[in-house]
Amino acid sequence: MSQPLTHDPHKTSHYISDELYRDVIAMFTDWQGDDRLVADPAERERFRMLIEKEARLLDQDNLEAWLSMFTPECVYWLPTTPNAGDPRREITISFDDRRRLEDRVYRLRTGYAWSQAPKSRTVRMVTNVEVFTTAEPGARMVRSNFLISEFRGSSTRWLNGWCGYRFVEQPGGPWLIQARQLNLIDCDQNLRNPSIVL
Amino acid sequence: MSMLEQLNRYGGWPSNTPCPYDWDELIQEDRVHRLIYTDPQIFTAEMTHIFAGTWVYLAHESQIPNNNDYMTLRLGMRPIILTRDSDGELRALYNRCTHRGTTLCRFEKGSAKSFQCPYHGWTFRNNGKLSGVPWPDGYAGDFSDPKFNLAQVSRVASYRGFIFGTLNADAPSLVDWLGPIATPIDEWIDRHPGGKFRVCEANRLMYKGNWKLAYDNSADGYHVVFSHRSLLETENRLMAPNEKGMSYYKTKPDEQPMYVAYMGNGHHFKDKRPNLPKRVGGLWALESAHPGKEHYEEKFRAKYGARADEFLDLAGSEPVNINVFPNLSLLGNHIQVIEPLSVNETNTTWYGTAVVDDDNVLDGAVDDINALRMRTQEGFPNFGEVDDLSNFEEIQHGLEAIEDEWVYMHRGLGIPGRVKTHDNGVITAPATDEVFMREYIKEWKRLMKHPPNLHVRREP
Ligand code: FES
Ligand SMILES: [Fe+2]
Numbered sequence: 165m166s167q168p169l170t171h172d173p174h175k176t177s178h179y180i181s182d183e184l185y186r187d188v189i190a191m192f193t194d195w196q197g198d199d200r201l202v203a204d205p206a207e208r209e210r211f212r213m214l215i216e217k218e219a220r221l222l223d224q225d226n227l228e229a230w231l232s233m234f235t236p237e238c239v240y241w242l243p244t245t246p247n248a249g250d251p252r253r254e255i256t257i258s259f260d261d262r263r264r265l266e267d268r269v270y271r272l273r274t275g276y277a278w279s280q281a282p283k284s285r286t287v288r289m290v291t292n293v294e295v296f297t298t299a300e301p302g303a304r305m306v307r308s309n310f311l312i313s314e315f316r317g318s319s320t321r322w323l324n325g326w327c328g329y330r331f332v333e334q335p336g337g338p339w340l341i342q343a344r345q346l347n348l349i350d351c352d353q354n355l356r357n358p359s360i361v362l
Numbered sequence: 363m364s365m366l367e368q369l370n371r372y373g374g375w376p377s378n379t380p381c382p383y384d385w386d387e388l389i390q391e392d393r394v395h396r397l398i399y400t401d402p403q404i405f406t407a408e409m410t411h412i413f414a415g416t417w418v419y420l421a422h423e424s425q426i427p428n429n430n431d432y433m434t435l436r437l438g439m440r441p442i443i444l445t446r447d448s449d450g451e452l453r454a455l456y457n458r459c460t461h462r463g464t465t466l467c468r469f470e471k472g473s474a475k476s477f478q479c480p481y482h483g484w485t486f487r488n489n490g491k492l493s494g495v496p497w498p499d500g501y502a503g504d505f506s507d508p509k510f511n512l513a514q515v516s517r518v519a520s521y522r523g524f525i526f527g528t529l530n531a532d533a534p535s536l537v538d539w540l541g542p543i544a545t546p547i548d549e550w551i552d553r554h555p556g557g558k559f560r561v562c563e564a565n566r567l568m569y570k571g572n573w574k575l576a577y578d579n580s581a582d583g584y585h586v587v588f589s590h591r592s593l594l595e596t597e598n599r600l601m602a603p604n605e606k607g608m609s610y611y612k613t614k615p616d617e618q619p620m621y622v623a624y625m626g627n628g629h630h631f632k633d634k635r636p637n638l639p640k641r642v643g644g645l646w647a648l649e650s651a652h653p654g655k656e657h658y659e660e661k662f663r664a665k666y667g668a669r670a671d672e673f674l675d676l677a678g679s680e681p682v683n684i685n686v687f688p689n690l691s692l693l694g695n696h697i698q699v700i701e702p703l704s705v706n707e708t709n710t711t712w713y714g715t716a717v718v719d720d721d722n723v724l725d726g727a728v729d730d731i732n733a734l735r736m737r738t739q740e741g742f743p744n745f746g747e748v749d750d751l752s753n754f755e756e757i758q759h760g761l762e763a764i765e766d767e768w769v770y771m772h773r774g775l776g777i778p779g780r781v782k783t784h785d786n787g788v789i790t791a792p793a794t795d796e797v798f799m800r801e802y803i804k805e806w807k808r809l810m811k812h813p814p815n816l817h818v819r820r821e822p
Contacts, residue, residue, distance in 0.1 A: 171656070175600055176655075176656040177651065177652070177653050177654050177655050177656050177657060178656050178657045178660075179657070180653045180654035180657055180737075181654065181657045181658075181661075182729070182730065182733065185733065244563045244564065244565070244566070245563060249563070251733075251736060252729060252732060252733040252736065253562060253716060253729075253732060253736070254562045254563040254714070254716075254736065255562055255563040255564060255565060255712075255713075255714030255736055255739055255740060256563075256736070256740060257565065257740075257744075258740055258744050259653060259736070259737060259740065260653065261653040261654070263600070263651055263653070264651070264652070264653055267596050267599070267651065267745070268744070268745075270595075270596050270599055271592045271593065271595070271596040271745055272592075274591070274592040274595045274596065275592075276591035276592040276595065276749075277592040277748075277749060278589065278592075278749040278752045278753060279748040279749050279751070279752040317755075352470075352566070353566060354566040354567055354568035354709040354710075354711060355566060355567060355568065356567070356568050356569060356570070356751075357569075357748060357751060357752060357755075358567070358748065359748040359749075359752075
């Protein structure tokens with residue numbers, strides 16, 4: 165995931181390979197150990213701000229700005245089981261690469277996505293932000309909990325769970341999301357209209 | 363007359379009176395009445411006349427591959443433990459303790475030789491037989507009467523791994539009941555090497571609408587370019603225009619070789635395969651963008667040369683909708699199960715399938731095929747089905763208008779030469795025709811009119 169780009173990930177999907185799947189599974193395996201917990205308040209604050217910003221962009225339907233928080237070769241994974249499993253062998257709710265994330269936004273912008281016409285209104289609470297070190301100095305894993313209130317069709321419902329992130333530091337630039345794993349607490353149950361970007 | 367006899371005679375109407383509806387009034391040649399989607403009494407009756415009175419799909423054998431494996435599910439509203447018992451026999455046990463009625467098993471799946479009731483500890487073997495009662499000397503009699511063994515679905519049968527159950531003693535055999543729809547099912551299975559595949563988790567959705575809205579839609583070629591317009595535009599945003607996915611619906615779909623068919627006993631079938639290029643790789647050529655598409659394509663071509671297209675086709679979505687009344691659809695590579703929850707709530711669970719290659723017919727490519735196939739399967743539920751489900755919910759909403767009574771399904775009716783009846787009874791029509799709806803709802807009417815001969819069984 166860190167080699168120089170030889171293909172445009174907005175247009176083709178060359179980086180989704182067996183190697184990438186293995187990397188992503190490894191990233192999200194046994195990563196939340198106390199021994200890796202970051203205590204430094206400044207660093208914790210940096211990631212808390214990024215996660216709050218992400219929640220704001222999603223609530224404001226600013227999906228284009230939200231996409232810019234990800235690395236070009238990114239992964240957004242919603243497992244369909246509480247233990248996440250192996251996305252090469254199992255269906256997930258979604259396992260989006262860069263292009264499919266942009267498809268998702270494009271579809272919602274067509275004006276013909278009936279599941280979002282009218283659009284949902286959302287507010288997100290994000291809490292319990294914890295930062296974990298990784299083997300690489302320029303990469304952190306972050307965990308947060310979320311509660312999304314979604315209003316649509318005269319009623320409000322709640323979606324909740326927790327999110328795992330791998331952030332990577334850009335040379336001279338911001339920290340970007342390389343991989344995001346969103347775990348709905350009811351990910352293995354039948355979901356009504358899961359059409360917003362979670 | 364006992365209560366059970368009344369149930370069997372009147373099919374579960376809440377009162378002890380005959381059915382209050384004139385079915386010929388509700389189901390007409392060109393239209394159906396809104397009540398069949400909105401009336402709670404009709405829904406209650408469906409849970410015996412349809413979801414018990416005919417064969418109902420339960421699960422695929424790969425979900426309970428070993429002896430003692432089980433999963434819990436519903437047959438209509440009945441809580442069921444579907445198990446492969448210790449002797450390997452498939453059984454659909456009522457998940458209902460014979461003592462005071464609590465569910466025995468609260469887990470979605472697992473492996474167990476027996477089930478002990480969490481309430482007072484009665485224990486049942488996984489063939490349904492009561493094997494132990496705490497402090498039996500507190501009972502005057504013994505427990506040898508079969509009435510203490512678990513109730514179970516009287517007829518359970520598997521067609522090539524697809525497990526069905528019915529309580530109706532008068533239903534035909536499973537194979538006879540499938541009839542001509544067995545042919546596309548066979549073809550769907552046999553496109554996998556050795557006919558082998560396994561269920562691998564699911565895209566699980568629900569909607570607030572009647573279950574028949576999903577079954578009405580499942581062979582509907584008329585809605586595609588409208589309901590799925592956002593999907594079609596997205597699939598083609600980076601590709602040559604009008605080539606990918608279901609784009610072939612955009613221009614005169616009724617003049618194309620694809621067709622819709624009514625296959626008898628409520629089953630219907632939309633066959634889009636005739637629209638595809640007739641060559642290996644023709645299926646994959648239609649696939650839109652999926653995660654890993656270019657990487658795996660290039661990997662297969664470099665490593666396997668001429669066989670690459672064969673492997674890519676296995677990752678591609680089979681262009682058929684094989685709909686087995688009342689609750690099973692083979693759509694692309696998904697096994698979709700329709701599960702009614704109430705008159706206006708329905709689960710549709712899209713089980714994914716993965717290729718199995720124990721004999722290495724695929725020269726080591728099976729894992730990569732599946733890695734790509736998982737992503738192709740996730741496309742439609744995410745970008746297509748959500749819009750259909752919204753439309754189903756809005757139908758349910760629209761049907762709250764009491765005085766506006768009728769739902770029309772007459773597309774194609776009365777046009778000479780449009781609809782053809784074949785020697786085996788199969789009826790075919792152009793892709794957007796609604797003949798499949800008109801025909802299946804006649805079968806629904808037949809089942810609703812005649813109280814089924816329902817029986818549970820128990821181990822002796
Ligand atoms: S209800 Fe099961 S043992 Fe009493
Ligand atoms: Fe559809």
